[in-house]
Amino acid sequence: MLGGLGIVKRASGMNPLGLFLAGLILAGVTDGWRGVKALLARLVRVRFHVKWFLIALLLAPALAFLALAIGLLLGAKLPGNRANPADLIPTFLIMFFFVGLGEEPGWRGFLLPTLQHSYPPLKSSLIVGVVWAVWHAPLYGTQIPWEQTVPFFLNVIAGSVVIAWIFNGARESVLLTMLMHAVNNTVGGAYVSQLLHGADLTHWWWIFTALWVLVAALVALLAGPSFRSRQQP
Secondary structure: OEOOOOEOOOOOOOOOHHHHHHHHHHHHHHHHHHHHHHHHHHHOOOOOOHHHHHHHHHHHHHHHHHHHHHHHHOOOOOOOOOOOHHHHHHHHHHHHHHHHHHHHHHHHHHHHHHHOOOOOHHHHHHHHHHHHHHHOHHHEOOOEOHHHHHHHHHHHHHHHHHHHHHHHHOOOOHHHHHHHHHHHHHHHHHOHHHHOOHHHHHHHHHHHHHHHHHHHHHHHHHOOHHHHOOOOO
16 A cells, blocks of 8 residues: 555555445445546546656656665665565556555545545645545554654655646546556565665655655645635636
8 A cells, every 4th residue: 555655565454445446436426427437537547748657657766766865875774685676566566456556546536536626636635645644544553663654644645745736737547646656665665665674764764755745845836826726616
């Protein structure tokens, strides 16, 4: 599940596919067959500007490696053992078809568009972010150590803002958010975070989160008034 753009090291714990089912059910309850079709259409939408694909593909890895570089400059040490990059291929497939396909239709396929009928994207994304972070609560203290819980929580909320910006810019493509979710978990969770241990890993988490918060703040400031305040019909 999205480690938050958070990072959870393996796809275990809560079953994210339940969110897909919940999204379909709620779409049907609130808007009938039209709502279900709209959600499914977002799931397969591939027509959007290539810049959104590049942002979804490259942003999370760039922030993960930048956080690592900053951590190393501040004195973090890399252990001798390294993750095998070849192992990232099956990890990505699991993250895309299990975690991304499970979570994203619920968060971005249903909840975010529904909230945006009443609130501006920024407020809607913050609401989704809080719900998303709380949904991961069963992992706190287990897969997510207690000392990393606060940066994880903030990371999820900041990531929700950035994903909402990409989602809206890419004509509400859930497929693109699935890609971003999977790439983030694969590169950050299954590779970069595995290079550090102990206090160095916790420090990396705080740096990684600070970078995501910075990007989210830039999105909120630069995405335009329509992202921050609801336009009157």
